[in-house]
Amino acid sequence: MEGTTYQIKNMVCPRCITVISSELEALGVKFGIDKLGEITILDQGPVDMAAIKQVLEKHDFEMIQDKDELVVEQVKLAVLDLVHGRETTNNLRNSDYIAERIGQSYSSLSKIFSKREGVTIEKFIILQKIGKVKELLEYGDMNLSEIARKLGYSSVHHLSNQFKAITGMTVNEYKDTEEKERNS
Template identity: 45%
Template sequence: MKQLHIKNMVCNRCIMVVTSELEKIGHALVSVELGKVVFKKDLTQNDKLIIGKKLQSYGFEILDDANSKTIEKIKTLLIDLVHYKNNQLKLTLSDYLSQELHQDYSKLSNLFSNVEGISIEKYFIHLKIEKIKELIVYDELTLSEIAAVLNYSSVAHLSNQFKKVTGFSPSYFKKLKIIQRKELDQL
């Protein structure tokens, strides 16, 4: 096996940590992406054990079964969508995931809901809300700009969804001095 799927690898900093740690223990890498590492050589079972222990100390976990890999791929696609290209989404979320994973959306949705205890749509909304919190705290964009960046139809839609999830309006959240953000791997 030349590739491993890794749980909780959700940001560029994660990629840097995984890359650094794997290189320190002597593995030649082809690529490291969110949730996936491709090696130049096949891994032995012992290699996987050593890598698993090393990465576990940073909160990562090697995924072995197909369902876990699929769920992690869904999460990675959604995180990538929210943080890097949400405004570029020209399909529905269900069509996007089906196309990217080459599977029927209802199958993906059922698997995700059964294992994670939350629907794909709700998980996606929670990711967007955390991104909104981040952008509000940075205070560089207006709510209109945030709505556009995250592909909301209007500021009202963003505000309603934000309040439904957090219990606060975006403007009230901005006034709070306590930053109530969650880490992506905790969603």
């Protein structure tokens, strides 16, 4: 694709692509989207970048201008893919997966991420995993052993301890709370 590629912050799911696509089409902009977090504005003469930025911001997206901000967004997308997008059946460590995907050393990624976000990549991964655990518990299709396996936990005990540390409640307490909310 010939054009200029821009990184887009908060573009994290297929629905985001749909929203951005319909907005850019309404503006008459020729574009391409090869992957989450990235759009290419195709060469077509003058483009009203202010209008594009305004449309993106209307939906809580924004063009990333800063190099460190781009790294943070790439790490977030890699973590989201790691936690939400694939089974953890291979033996690749999270840090190796992220470094390989972004093409930088994990050490430098970690420094930039921690400085910008105020949380380590490891903590961000844990928070995403606990969010996914909650989602899977709400669906009720999987038991805790299956959830632990799916998310790459070494044991149900490890998942349970992490869940309690993050949420302040046990998995059973959380499930009871969810049941009460659904029944009321």
